[in-house]
Amino acid sequence: MRESRIIVVGSLNMDMVVQADRIPNPGETVLGGTFFMSTGGKGANQAVAAARLGGNAAMIGKIGRDIFGSRYLQAIQEEGIDIQGIEQDSEEPSGIALVIVERSGENAIVVAPGANAGLRPEDVEQQFHRYPEGKILLLQLEIPMETVVFAAQQAKKRGMLVLLNPAPANDAVTSLFPLIDIITPNLHEAEQMTGVKITDIASAKCAAQYLSAKGVRHVVITLGELGAVLLDDGEFHHVPVPRVTALDTTAAGDVFNGALAAAIIQEKSLVDATAFACKAAAIAVTRLGAQSSIPYLHEVMQYQET
Template sequence: MSIVVAGSINVDVFLDVTALPRPNETIIGKAMRQAIGGKGLNQAVACAKLGVTTHMVAAVGDDALAPQATGFLTANGVLTDHVKALPGATTGLANILVAEDGQNMIVVTPGANGLLSPADIDAAESVIAAAKALIVQLEVPIPTVRHALERARAHGVLTVLNPAPVDPAALDLMPLADLVTPNETELMKLTGIPDLSEASLITGLKALVAAGAKQALVTLGSEGCAALIDGALVRLPAYRVKAVDATGAGDIFNGALVTRLVKGDNLVNAMRYASAASALSVTVKSANTCPTPDQVTQLMAQQP
C-alpha cells in the first residue's frame, strides 16, 4: 500500500510578527526561523508519518538548500527516488509571516518547482501505477499536474486534487479528480459563492462536482470541514485546541485524509481523523508539524 505525492518542495523562512501588515505598511518582526516545507512535501511527510509508504515526485535546485530538503524527506520516511535535482535551478522558497493569533501570509518563489515537467511524471509512472492514491497541488505547473492526474487515472489510482494555491485553471482538472479538497477561500474563488453559509457551501461543492469532480469537500479552518455526500452537506466541527501557527494545517489535513482513505475509512471518518491531525498541527510553530498516529487517536478519544 502506497501513496504518491507529486508537488512542491520549499525552504520556508518564517518571520514572527505581532499582527499581519496592511498594504504599504512596514512592521518590525519579532523573530526569524527556517524550516523545510512546500505543500507537496508537507503532504508527503504527513502521509509517511501517519503510516503509509509514500513516494515524492518533485524537483529541487542544485543549491545548498536542496540536500537539506531531500534529507528532511528521507529523515521523515518519504522515498525520494523521484525527487530530481535540476542544474542551474534554485530550490523553491517560501517567505511566511506568522502573527500572534496564528494567522499567516505566504509568498512563494517557485524555483525548481516551476520546472517539474510531465516527463518527470512519466519517469515515476511505475510507482504511480502501484499506488493506492495520488495527491497533487498547484505549486507546480498545471500541465504537469494534469499529466500526473491522467497517468494515475489510467492506472485506476485514487486521484486527490488540493487546488492550492488557487488557480481558475483548476476547474479544467475536475474531471480527473476523484476528490477535490479546497479550503474556504479557494472554494469561493473557484465557484464564486458569496459567503460561507450552508446554502453557499452546498452551491460551491455542487459546482465542483458539476465541473467533473467525483467528490468534493471544503476545509473551514476553525469552523471545521464539510463535504457533499449523496447531495447533502455533512459538516464536522473543528477540534478545540490553542492555535499557535496555522501554517501547513491544510497540508496535514490532506495527507491525513488520504492516509485514512487508502486504509479503508469512508470519507466522513477520514475527515474526522484529518481534522484531529490538522488541529494538533496548529499547536506547534512550523509548516511541517504532523502529529503521530497515537497523538491523533488520543485527541479523537478526548473530543469524540
C-alpha cells in the same frame, strides 16, 4: 522500504518564517520576533503528513542542487518517504517561501518557486514507473498546471484515486474536474471556483453542490474553525473540528490533505477520513512551522480518546 501506495506530485520549498504582531501594510516595516527555517512546500508537506499519519508515501518533485536541497532531501528521507522521484536541478535553486506569522496565527506567504517551476510532464512520466503499487495520487497547484494535468491523466489510466488540493487557487483548475475523484478546497478556493460567497454551512453546501454538478464525485470544503463540509456521492455531511487556540495556520490545509489520504488508504470511509483529517489539522495549528507542526499518528489517536 514499504511499497509506496500514496504518490505525491508537487512542490518542495524551504520556508523562512518570521513571527510578528501583525502582517505589515504595503511600504511598512514591522519589527518581528523569532526567525526560523523549516522544510515546507505543499507537496512535501502533504507527503510528510501522509507518512506520519499511517500512510506510505513517495514524492515526485524537483529541488535545487544547493545547500537547501541537500538539507531537504535528508530531512524528508528521515520521514520514511521514498525520495527516488525527487530530482535535484543543477540550474535552478530550491524553492523558497517567505512566511510572516502574526499573533492571531494567520499568515502571509510569498513563494519563489525555483526548481518547482521546472517539473515537467516528462519528469513525471520518467518517475511514475517506479511506483506500480500506487493507489492514491495527491496533487496541489504549486507546480506547472500542465504537469498536474499529466499526472492526473496517468493516474486515471492506472485506476488510481486522484485527490486534488486546489491550492494556491488557480482559475484553470476547472479543466481538471473530469480527472478528479476528490477535491479539497478551503473556503476561499471554493469561493473562487464557484462564485458562491461562503458565510456558513448552508452556503458551503451550495458551493459543494456546484462542484459536484461539474463532475467531481466527492467534494470536501474546509472551513477553519467550522470544520469541513463533505458531499459524498450526493450525500451531505458536516464534520466539526476540535476547538483549539491557533498559533500558526501555515500548513493546516496540507496536514488535512495528507491525513485524508492516509486515512483513505487505511480504508476508512470518507466521512471518518475527513473527521480524522480535521483532528490532525487542529493539532497542527497549535504549533509553529510547516512540517514541524505535523502530528504523528499516535498523537491524533490520543487526541481522539480525550
